Amino acid sequence: MQPSPHDDKSWTVASAKAKLSEVIERAQSTPQTITRNGKPSVVVVSAEEWQRKTARRGSLAEFLMESPLRGAELDVERQRDEPRDLSL
Template sequence: MQASTHEDMSWTVASAKAKLSEVMERAQLAPQTITRNGKPSVVVVSAEEWQRKTGRRGSLAEFLLASPLRGADLDLERQHDEPSDVSL
């Protein structure tokens, strides 16, 4: 089964409840939007897609070492200004 139109990828809460297996099956192919009161509420994606989007891509050290600012002559001295007076 292939989701080919926007309507194929959008479900009301009631239809998603009634056809959860189909929503899950289609989410393997493309994200499925569940609407509430006519507005997008949540998106169902495959576990593989979720992992791809949220998975860690290296460590912080690797990120910093790959930075285009590495080796730049930046002045990183902390300023010692007085704290701001914030009234709530």
Template sequence: MQPSPHDEKIWTVANAKAKLSEVIDRAQSAPQTITRNGKPSVVVVSVEEWQRKTVRRGTLVEFLMDSPLRSADLDLERQRDEPRDLSL
């Protein structure tokens, strides 16, 4: 069974411009991809989806503290080399 035009989730820029309201309506239930020159360029998603994907999950400190590398014996000493000569 072939997908119907109503299941379309990929739009050209021209088609998306002509049917912007429909792109927005469909983005409420599924991401809508807009292509430019035949290549995916942007994805339109609902505000709820955007908020769900961009919510912060803890702090950087928590991320580093939970890292499996925290207990690894890594040599993190900074090298004290002389600066490079950048003159031409």
């Protein structure tokens, strides 16, 4: 069984099961899509690619400090509405 005829990065569940070693080998260089009922279901990527994509890139504080809005004179004012009545 071969990858789906429309490209060499897509596999049906049946073909991926039959050729799992090949799916894994190809995923080392290019993500491999496994389809179910003709629709993309999962993507197999190398462990290196997964780690790269999920690695934390700095802290929230660093992200906010690098914001293009830092230093902008935004008028952010909290509304002073009365609390709502929760009694039944």
